[in-house]
Amino acid sequence: MKLIVQPEAGIVPVVQAIRAAKRCIDICIFRFDRAEVEKALGAAVGRGVRVRALIAHTNRGGEARLRKLEQRLLSAGVTVTRTADDLLRYHGKFLIADDVLHVSGFNFTTLDVDESRSFAIATRDHRTVQEAIKLFNADASRQAYRPSRSNLVVSPETSRGMLAAFLRGARKELAIYDAKIQDPAMIKILKERASKGISVRVIGNLKGPDGDVVVRQLQSMRLHVRAVIRDGKSAFVGSQSLRKLELENRREVGLLVNNPTATRRLMQVFEADWIQSAPKEGKAERAEMKDEKKDAVA
Numbered sequence: 001m002k003l004i005v006q007p008e009a010g011i012v013p014v015v016q017a018i019r020a021a022k023r024c025i026d027i028c029i030f031r032f033d034r035a036e037v038e039k040a041l042g043a044a045v046g047r048g049v050r051v052r053a054l055i056a057h058t059n060r061g062g063e064a065r066l067r068k069l070e071q072r073l074l075s076a077g078v079t080v081t082r083t084a085d086d087l088l089r090y091h092g093k094f095l096i097a098d099d100v101l102h103v104s105g106f107n108f109t110t111l112d113v114d115e116s117r118s119f120a121i122a123t124r125d126h127r128t129v130q131e132a133i134k135l136f137n138a139d140a141s142r143q144a145y146r147p148s149r150s151n152l153v154v155s156p157e158t159s160r161g162m163l164a165a166f167l168r169g170a171r172k173e174l175a176i177y178d179a180k181i182q183d184p185a186m187i188k189i190l191k192e193r194a195s196k197g198i199s200v201r202v203i204g205n206l207k208g209p210d211g212d213v214v215v216r217q218l219q220s221m222r223l224h225v226r227a228v229i230r231d232g233k234s235a236f237v238g239s240q241s242l243r244k245l246e247l248e249n250r251r252e253v254g255l256l257v258n259n260p261t262a263t264r265r266l267m268q269v270f271e272a273d274w275i276q277s278a279p280k281e282g283k284a285e286r287a288e289m290k291d292e293k294k295d296a297v298a
Contacts, residue, residue: 001121001122001123001124001125001257001259001261001262002121002122002123002262003119003120003121003261003262003265003266004102004104004119004120004121004122005119005265005269006106006112006113006114006116006117006118006119006120006225007113007114007115007116007117007118007221010113010114011034011036011037011108011113011114013102013120013122014034014037014095014102014108014120015036015037015040017095017097017100017102017122018037018040018041018044018095018097019040019043019044020097020098021044021049021097021098022049022098023049023050023098024049024050024051024052024096024097024098025041025044025049025050025051025052025095025096025097025098026052026053026054026095026096026133026136027041027051027052027053027054027094027095027096028053028054028090028092028093028094028095028136028139028253029053029054029055029056029066029069029093029107029108030056030059030089030090030091030092030093030107031059031062031107031108031109031112032065032066032069032107032108032109033065033108033109033110034108034109034110034113037108038069038072038073038076041053041073041076041078042073042076042077042078045076045077045078046077050079051077051078051079052078052079052080052081052136052140053070053073053078053079053080053081054081054082054083054090054136054139054140055069055070055080055081055082055083056082056083056089056090056091057082057083057084057085057090058085058089059089070082081140081141083139083142083251084139084142087156087249087250087251088245088249088250089250089251090139090250090251091239091240091246091250091251091252092154092239092251092252092253093105093106093107093108093239093253094132094136094253096129096132096133096136099124099126099129100122100123100124100129101122101123101124101125101128101129101132101255102120102121102122103120103121103123103132103152103237103238103253103254103255104118104119104120104239105118105119105120105224105225105226105227105237105238105239106118106119106120106224106225107224111222111224112224115221115222116221116222116223116224116225117177117218117220117221117222117223117224117225117269117273118224118225119225119227119237119266120237121237121255121257121262123151123255125150125151127148127149127150127151128150128151128152128255130150131147131148131150131152132152132253134148135152135154135253139251145157151255151256151257151258152253152254152255153236153238153240153253153254153255153256154251154252154253154254155240155246155247155248155250155251155252155253156247156248156249156250156251159240159246159247159252159254160185160247160248162256163186163228163236163240163242163247164185164186164189166228166230166234166236166256167186167189167190167193167228167230168189168193169230170193170198170200170230170231171198171231172198172199172231172232173198173199173200173201173229173230173231173232174190174193174198174199174200174201174228174229174230175201175228175229175267175270175271175274176190176200176201176202176203176204176227176228176229177202177203177204177218177223177225177226177227177228177270177273178202178203178204178205178226178227178228178241178242179204179205179223179224179241180204180205180241180242180243180246181202181204181205181206181207181241181242181243182207182241182242182243182244183242183243183244183247186242186243186247187206187207187208187242190206190213191210191212191213194212194213195212200212200213200214201213201214201215201216201274202214202215202216203215203216203217203218203223203270203273203274203277204217204218204223205217216274216277216278216279217277218273218277219276219277220273220276220277225237226238226239226240226241226242226254227266227270229263229266229267229270232263232264232267233258233260233263234256234257234258234263235256235257235262235263235266236254236255236256236257237254237255237257237266238252238253238254238255239252239253239254240252240253240254
């Protein structure tokens with residue numbers, strides 16, 4: 001399992017995954033403007049790889065670009081399918097290259113990759129990869145998706161139950177990236193956890209904060225990911241915020257992570273972002289404390 005951290009990693013890991021594929025590539029696209037990825041997909045077709053692209057039927061302000069992308073990919077030999085319009089959005093972002101699944105919080109765009117805090121997880125877990133293939137096939141053929149047990153978190157079918165259970169399982173700490181925590185049931189769980197002495201910190205926004213859950217705005221860059229680190233040992237990374245719209249009315253895709261190395265790295269990034277996002281007075285107080293320590297030493 002591998003963690004990709006944006007904007008530090010850039011588009012290179014995505015291009016490398018496509019270039020490494022020998023048999024098949026399935027890619028699910030909501031927004032897209034990266035010429036490097038488009039070129040790599042075309043090159044994969046040229047070397048005999050079966051490439052399928054599932055393109056969202058709509059996004060805010062970008063439908064014309066999606067339709068042009070479809071035509072360019074078709075011209076390059078990619079098998080292109082458009083999602084149904086039964087859900088408000090098909091917002092999931094994932095890539096399957098041979099036996100490796102990449103689940104992303106970011107779109108394949110310059111804004112998300114180069115200018116935003118986001119993450120992706122690459123996994124070879126067989127059950128999870130097969131579940132992602134099943135999801136892709138269901139959506140590409142506009143058939144009902146019937147989930148099986150795996151670490152794949154899919155809205156609207158499984159995300160509410162899986163994420164609620166994940167949050168309730170916290171015993172020491174929840175560290176959350178989420179710009180739109182609005183779902184009453186999820187907020188209730190967070191506040192219940194906090195009331196029991198569990199540290200609950202959010203980088204993003206929480207509807208109706210009450211002080212028990214500590215919230216900070218990401219100051220260093222744009223936020224475009226949904227992630228939860230639980231007790232420093234497990235995590236969730238994906239596209240769905242903890243709000244009803246994304247849990248129940250849109251196609252969203254995420255992944256539960258139990259890999260210690262990936263989870264530790266997520267926590268390191270969160271702690272650095274948390275410190276950088278401290279209120280100005282907090283930063284001033286820390287600077288004053290440092291000055292006092294220097295004076296004491298002198």
